[in-house]
Amino acid sequence: MTVPLKTRILLADDHTVVRGGLRLVLDAQPDLEVVAEAGDGAEAVERALSDDIDLAVLDVTMPRMTGLQAAAELSRRRPELRTLILSMHDNEQYFFEALKSGASGYVLKTAANRDLIEACRAAMRGEPFLYPAAVQALIRDYLDRARRGEEAPEDPLTPRELEIVKLIAEGHTSEEIAEMLFISKKTVDRHRANVLEKLGMRNRVELTRYAIRRGLVEP
Numbered sequence: 191m192t193v194p195l196k197t198r199i200l201l202a203d204d205h206t207v208v209r210g211g212l213r214l215v216l217d218a219q220p221d222l223e224v225v226a227e228a229g230d231g232a233e234a235v236e237r238a239l240s241d242d243i244d245l246a247v248l249d250v251t252m253p254r255m256t257g258l259q260a261a262a263e264l265s266r267r268r269p270e271l272r273t274l275i276l277s278m279h280d281n282e283q284y285f286f287e288a289l290k291s292g293a294s295g296y297v298l299k300t301a302a303n304r305d306l307i308e309a310c311r312a313a314m315r316g317e318p319f320l321y322p323a324a325v326q327a328l329i330r331d332y333l334d335r336a337r338r339g340e341e342a343p344e345d346p347l348t349p350r351e352l353e354i355v356k357l358i359a360e361g362h363t364s365e366e367i368a369e370m371l372f373i374s375k376k377t378v379d380r381h382r383a384n385v386l387e388k389l390g391m392r393n394r395v396e397l398t399r400y401a402i403r404r405g406l407v408e409p
Contacts, residue, residue: 194244197314200226202234202257203249203276212247212276212302219307231255235263238271245313247306248293250277250284251408253360254370258284258291258405259353265292272313276302284405285320295319346388352406354381358394359401 199216201224203209213224226241228234232254238246246264248257255263261273275288275296288296294313297305309319347355357367364382368375391397401407 194314195221197222197310198225198242198244199223199310200228200234200238200241200243200246202228202231202237202246202252202260204229204252205249208249208299212306215303215306216310222307222310229253231257231260234260235267238264239268243271245272245274245310247274247276247297247310250275250279250288251405253407254357255353256356256406258287258293259349259356261288261291261293262349274306274309274313274319276306279405289318347385351381351385351388352404354378355385355397355401355404356406358382359398359407 199222201209201212201216203212206229209227213227216222216224226237226243228237230253231248234246234248234252234257235255237243238260246260248260250257252260257275257277261275264271264273269292273291273293275284275291275293276299277284277296278299280298285296294316295309295318297309297319305319312319345352353371354367357370362370364375364378367378371378385397386392389397389400391400398407402409
């Protein structure tokens with residue numbers, strides 16, 4: 191992929207003030223330009239697929255669809271598009287899930303003024319961007335698993351099940367979820383039952399707590 195003279199960026203974050211601050215940082219660079227914004231993950235996917243975008247910068251926790259889910263969806267549907275995950279959390283699980291979703295890097299919001307520009311340029315060169323603590327986590331995890339002769343554990347839930355858990359935790363009914371995902375209510379209920387069985391949970395309250403722990407929704 192040839193790096194464009196000016197990278198066209200989609201900025202997705204559900205906080206308008208955060209988007210404004212990050213936009214100022216990016217637009218101040220001669221080779222970077224924010225050309226689109228989104229307030230949730232589903233809107234980010236829609237804009238990234240319909241607009242002329244080179245790079246999507248996605249907040250990890252957004253309504254309707256997380257940044258991780260959006261990155262995975264974009265990786266599947268538009269693999270040439272580069273993505274970066276933005277997060278408040280120096281969290282190894284989020285970092286590993288970002289890599290799994292196809293993102294080119296994981297940038298901490300607390301260091302965005304310093305790291306975001308470098309991360310955007312690295313992503314467009316086809317190189318990963320990892321902040322120092324993330325590199326240490328990656329090496330430590332690899333060495334621990336090699337020492338135990340283990341593979342990384344698989345997520346117990348499918349991407350569709352995670353999508354439905356997020357929407358349930360956001361307070362949507364089965365009918366609303368069915369409409370949003372273009373599936374039947376019966377299918378939503380079946381997924382919900384499967385999730386409860388897999389996780390050994392009984393109700394929406396427990397699912398919501400799980401969704402918060404997984405970073406699917408904010409507490």
